[in-house]
Amino acid sequence: MSEPKTIYDKIWESHLAYEDEGDCLLYIDRHLIHEVTSPQAFEGLRMSNRTVRRPQNALAVADHNIPTTDRALGIGDEESEIQIQTLEDNCKEFGIEYIKTSDKRQGIVHIIGPEQGFTLPGLTIVCGDSHTSTHGAFGALAHGIGTSEVEHVLATQTLIQKKAKNFQVKINGKCNDNVTAKDLALSVIGAIGTAGGTGYVIEYTGEAVESLSIEGRMTLCNLTIEAGARAGLVSPDQKTFEYLKDRPMSPKDDEWDSAVEYWKTLASDKGAKYDKTIEIDAGNLTPLVTWGTSPEDVISIDGNIPNLEDIKDDSKRSAVKRSLDYMNLIPGSPIKGVPIDRVFIGSCTNGRIEDLREAASILPGKKVSERVSAMVVPGSGLVKEQAEEEGLDKIFIEAGFEWREPGCSMCLAMNADKLSPKERCASTSNRNFEGRQGREGRTHLVSPKMAAAAALAGCLTDVREMVL
């Protein structure tokens, strides 16, 4: 009998196109492309007279630069417009399917891949974006690549890779009410640190992970890169197959049946070996919030900001001091009650329908605090459409939120949606780095429900108290 394998081992082995003493070519099944990290790759192809090996394996959309105001008003920024037009032109030249900005399928790459059934279990998926880890929620090996690698995939449909190590994050038990996939992910990053997963592929297992919806698994895998691992994985199950059935690009008829049969063999084998394992008890978790400028700076909403003298490591202490100065927070004080100016609900981390439902669930009959400007940016046109069918847009608007068009928006603030200097934001996005949401802007990462609660209260607050 062959040795028990992890799902990562299986996908890796089934995609090795060439191997010679650790020099491996991994075949790439799917390539998502957006406007920011691709122009130089296409230019590289042209300069060396190369072509795209399999344009059918790629799908392109503009998301990073796109304004979230009325699309009829145009892009409104010359450089962004050039970059988006360049993507459209490159796709046309090389025969790659491009979802136009006016198409209702347009949205954040990591949201439209699954929606279209472009993302499937057992595939290798890449994109010039670190949050490509999102697609691991389907049991696909998916990770971010740089522009040189984008060019390499376009030209060869492969990547030069070294096998990573296996890291199992087992999340036992059940989540308490108001504790979401975002809180699970932040707790993992808090536990292992932003470099904890460097060199590994993380596989999430355990009851709490199995209980998560597909949307929740996407949130969890999305944030894997913030723990340093390029890829996160959840073994596919019945929920995965149900989500994908009848999606526009999913296999059909007999091919669907054969695919499902194959996908059922992907789950990690009993007794598979992991190079590292940690266990977390979901039952112990509370809603979380970040206090600093690294996603590992996580505390419970009822916790206190760290005291500098409690930190023994010199470089960590000086990093914390820098963070707290930047965030303008008082060491040792409670995080609950810190006043906020902005709320952002959206991004590839938390811009899916379930996220919007969760955030909207606490809003009826309530109003956003006068001191807060709050916005919802659905992750795609289809998410927006679904939310409008369910009447979520009205709930948000009546509470005082702005209801925007889809895109990456204030997660990275490449378009006009950004924080002004010193503004403080409760955000459902993925990075609280210095300047991430705008120069001198201050970001607190939270779940969609916690973001909605903060919008109502005008400060970071405990959603559990608000719901009761």
Add this chain to the structure above:
Amino acid sequence: MEKFSSVKGISAPLINKSGNQLSLMMNVDTDMIIPKQFLKTIKRSGLGKNLFDEMRYDSGGKEIDSFILNKEPFRKAKILIAGKNFGCGSSREHAPWSILDFGIKVIIAPSFADIFFNNSFKNGILPIKLDEKIINSLIDVSMKGEELEVDLIDQVITLHDRKIEFDVDPINKDCLVKGLDDIGSTLEKVSFIDEFEGELFDKRPWDIPS
């Protein structure tokens, strides 16, 4: 890509101050290295002036005197020294492009984020992982503006008569030393890719859109 054999030059340490304590800045992220407003370019060149933009310039665009790369002799630095997990965050290759365009060819840190580490080699930048204690011992001389020599062929850093050896993956080393074009060498193996793809059509047709 330019061939890489050795680099001799000024090294600039990225430092955090806490009281009198100087420590290397950890978790230097890609948003710090090159903020998003500079990602709208469709070129690879010209990003050096915006390297570390928000630490280097105030909101009016004026240089911040205390930032290391605004001081002599560090404006000419060819080597960057930083704390652990350098380059965490996004996959933007604009980060190594801006570093290289500034003139930096070597980065020394206790650890690097995976994607950045990989992107560096693709652009002819050598990221060197060294023990944190050894790196800390370089801060003083580095701050004095003394030159370091990094020899990739012999895998050794020289500082006066002190020699510090470092590890580098043999494939990455070979690519840097020869200035190899990855795509060119992969295309030499195209028959393996053809064969693999052919089998895929039969075995898992859903893997490969037609």
